[in-house]
Amino acid sequence: MSNKFGSLVADVSKAFRVEIVDPVTEEVIRDKAGNPMFIAIWAADSARARDFGKAKRKELALRVKQSRNGKVEPDDALEANIAFCAALTDGWYLVDRVTGEPIDVPCTPENAADLYSSLGAGWIFIQPWTEANSAANFLPKPSKPSVDTPKPSSEAEGA
Known part of the structure; x- marks a missing residue:
């Protein structure tokens, strides 16, 4: 992705693959x-995220319009974040952390929301949520400078 701001702009045109870490062993499941368990997630400022935000704003405007007094109860922040993360979830490969068996559940926004909102699954939700909000996952990696050859010491130069 090329634009006038160069490498200052993250490449949010593809999902990032988050390998899920077991909180007990601190190793990838x-x-x-x-094969690692993973969740593919779009950036929190991707086109998919903006579309989700636009739909939520339209929904809120409709709720306000339909209310009698022009006021509505705010959404629960955690539920809103779970819904957002579920909308950003692009795919997954789920594995039972104890048996190592694959868990065959299709990746849909509804199933992602079910997983992320399940009691006791906060440790799963926080991993793709954090990575979707980390620009480092979507920014181009800087090229490494070439290693300079050591300069001879002044003693070697005077010899």
């Missing part, structure tokens, strides 16, 4: 064949 893997199936019996060694």
Whole structure:
């Protein structure tokens, strides 16, 4: 993705793959064949995120319009974040952390919201949520400068 601001702008044109870490072992959860459990997530400022935000603003405007006094109860912040993260979830490979067996549940926004909002699944939700909001996952990596060859010491130059 090229634009006039160069590498200052993150590439939010594709999802980022978050390998899910087991909070007990602090290692990536893997199936019996060694394949990592992952959740693919779009950036929090991607086109998908903006579309979600626009739809939520339209929904809020409609709720305000339909209310008798022009006021509505605010959404619960955690529920709103879960819904946003579910909308940003692009795919996954789920693995039972104890047995190593794949969990065959299709990746849909509804299933993602069910997973992220399940009691006891906060440790799962926080991983893709954090990574969706981390610009480092979507910014181009800087090229490494070439290693300079060591300069001879002044003693070697005078010899």
